[in-house]
Amino acid sequence: MTMLRIVKGLALTASLAAAGLFLARPAAAADSIRIAVAGPITGSYAQFGAQLSKGAKLAVQHVNARGGILGKSVELVPGDDACDPKQARAVANYLANQGVAAVIGHFCSSSTLPASEVYAEEGVLQITPASTNPAVTERGIATLFRVCGRDDQQGGSAARYIAERSEASRVAVIHDKTTYGQGLADETRKALAARGKTEVLYEGISIGDKDFSALVSKMKAQGVDFIYFGGLHAEAALLLRQARDQGLAAPFMSGDGIVDKAFADIAGPAADGVLMTFQSDPRKLPGAQALVAEFRDQEQYDPEGYTLLSYAALQVLAAAMDGAGSTDAGKVSAFMKAHPFETVLGTLHFDAKGDLSASPYVIYRWQGGTYAELPE
């Protein structure tokens, strides 16, 4: 009899809890438009998540100061995927349930690819400032855009540099086995092959690996005189540091995955001379000067890397929603493909796939803990 009473109590408690869960789902506030910013807020790549968040936050402040979108204030909702594809899908479902009208993000291509399938199903517009894998916009998702370039373009820039401006004859191509890292390395490798150069070593490491001494010794033994790395800053910095420790002086080049000052913090003096491909430095554009100054004054933050791309993504969303007179993903997407947008990055045009019509990559060189464009 006691047991029965206990079981009944538990059942009642469970029922109340379940009801509470349903009641807890927030009704979308009728007077605000919710836009999410999704990226790695925790984990090894939290620096990049911070870039996306800072850019979007300031953009929201400015949009709201000018009266919001369609007369409504904008509310920013964070989503943390830790650059994990499974977590990205969970985050996408969560954000869709939160009723967001659009998502700025994700950061890693390996997160954007699975998450975008959820957004496409749920009718959520997505614009990524940072996912550069070509496959992102090659799957016919009409509501998916990016304000960054593509890795086939980025790989092409790297290959051009290696073939024309360096004296490298024995190139090693290393990647981190992720969608982004391996994708970029493969595009570079492909572009090198098109220019008649074949790599002497092609290897994959794992995210989270720390010891690359065996790989470095292997590169030395094969007489490698140029290292190209596709991946993110933590592994790139460790690989570079260990290469220099072993006396391997070959030039080191990587892509936009190392565009964060943490790269130089980890690599130390070894970072000097490292080459990097990235879009033209947004901070140098004339239209960005006031914004850069505001970041530095207001937040003591230098808007490096993707910060201004995230800001521009929100500028585009705000202008497109106002222009389309709606937050409906289909209508806003159609408007985005039909009109140019004035942003901190200059005038942006989107093609039918959602890519930028023009997106030049340039070569940077790291020195003294920061990076600067190489003269052409």
Added chain:
Amino acid sequence: MLYFVQQLANGITLGSIYALIAIGYTLVYGILGMINFAHGEIYMIGAYLGIITIGLAAVFGISSTPVALFLALLVAVVVTAAYGWTMERIAYRPLRRAPRLSPLISAIGMSLFFQNAVQLAQGAKDLALPPLLPGGFVFLADSRLPIQVSYVQAILVAVTVTVMAGLGLFIRLTRTGMAMRALEQDQVMAALLGVDVDRTIGQTFILGSALAALAGVLVSLHYGLVNFSIGFLAGIKAFTAAVLGGIGSVPGAMLGGVFLGLIEAMTSAYLSTELKDVFSFGILALVLIVRPTGILGRPHMEKV
């Protein structure tokens, strides 16, 4: 040949790290018959304490590298040993007489607890340590492939060998070591003969944690990068090394660690870096098929 020697040096360095961490698994297993899955996190805490202490030393104007390193080691070892003791006291001692599965699950719980506690306390970003001891030895500098061994690598191997020797002496010659060996053989009989079981087990955790902290500081010195999740991967590798060498055997842990490091280095060297984990765990499986108790393990004789 020189290439082989260089890869040998690389493998031994990596193996030394695994060995230092593996000792903790093997000590605890030897005495309690339990795998302490939180041990990897103890190592992670040691690495954090090392970097934080070096940072604080710089803030307080200690510009001598050897002094800063010594302080880092001291702080990391003492504080982490305290963590280890506390963990045993809170999460394992109350389960002393529970079925074997209970402390195992408690260990996994402690692992997750430590990871999240450090993430919340220190933030999710990586902590970076610039190179403190740049440079190294170069042998056969005139040859096409000089053999490079950095100072930190040399320190790592030297410390590991020294500590292993010291540990061997400690276990064989001291009263505490004798108590540990007695507990390993028969806990009930040891208690009857006057061994303070709880105290000795606590000391075992202190010892294992101190060694893990040592590994943590040396790793932060060597690689210069830590975050809250490094304990998981290193813990798995060290556990593998302990099993490979014979879980419960202290020399086995060292042998297993070095062996694992060499497998990884040689696989990277002669096959592919991508295959190193495949080979590591494949060889583990093979060794255990041939010798279920590991290289230096001995079958446990059940007294009837």
